[in-house]
Amino acid sequence: MWFRNARVFRFTKPFDISAEALEEKLQADAFKPCGPQETNRQGWVPPLGKHGDQLVHSANGYHLIALRKEEKILPGPVVKEAVEERAEAIELEQGRKVRRKEKDELKEQVMLEMLPQAFSRNRRCFAYLAPQDGVLVVDAGSAKQAEDLASTLRKSLGSLPVRPPAVEQSPAFTLTGWLNESIDHPANITLGSECELKDPSEDGGVVRCKGLDLKADEIRNHLEAGMQVTKLALTWDDNVSFVLDEELGIRRLKFGETLQEQLDDVDVDDALAKFDAAFTIMTLELSRLIPGLLEALGGEDRSAIVEE
Structure with missing residues (x-):
């Protein structure tokens, strides 16, 4: 159970819910297949798939959920x-x-x-609620997909006080500073070999670089011409690599050998226990990564957050 992406939503006021209460709320909107004349449907399904029948899988206070969407395909x-x-x-x-x-x-x-007679396409989108960390994390490659899940969850719960996190300075400004070395990045963050540069002018172009030395003169020339970094490959604490974008979207998450070894050390053959161990390792690592990344990007703007 490793997320491939992480779209983070911040709770704007204290929020807590038990696994039992969350299960009850989601049951009302559990997934049902499309009827004969329906083009699409969505609803909550067990995140453990065939290995479980509960709509909520909880470990250490983190609640994993899954939204299934069915679409009828007509060429x-x-x-x-x-x-x-x-x-x-x-x-x-x-x-x-x-x-x-x-x-x-x-x-x-x-x-x-x-x-x-149409074929059906089914997709599952996973997310977990972390009330103790004040975040909802969605495994979604796009902001729209993440917002769709958050909206559906809000409908099921009746209220969901979340919004994307905000930082004190523009993420593009910080990422650009890291790349042109005008801003020091934290020691536990390593720059990768992939980035996207964008001209901020109205009709500005985009340059995508992959597998290159990002300190090369070619990249530096683009930066000196005023282009900004809107995506940048990073490695956190030698444990997690990903691509961060200007909307604070974390894409193409890859968990390193240290975390994989932790999972391998779990001496169980049961699929459910292995799933539970992977979920626990992942959530604990992301509970360190998310606040650390927000701090590295200039600090979180919490002015709209109601504290306890």
């Missing part, structure tokens, strides 16, 4: 071809032109007829 070219065939048949039979509005109605009719 666009197939739908378009069927609509054109019906439109041509109408034109030949009635001797008139089929207009756009009528074609749109034909498209809806075709899709409704095809839906019962």
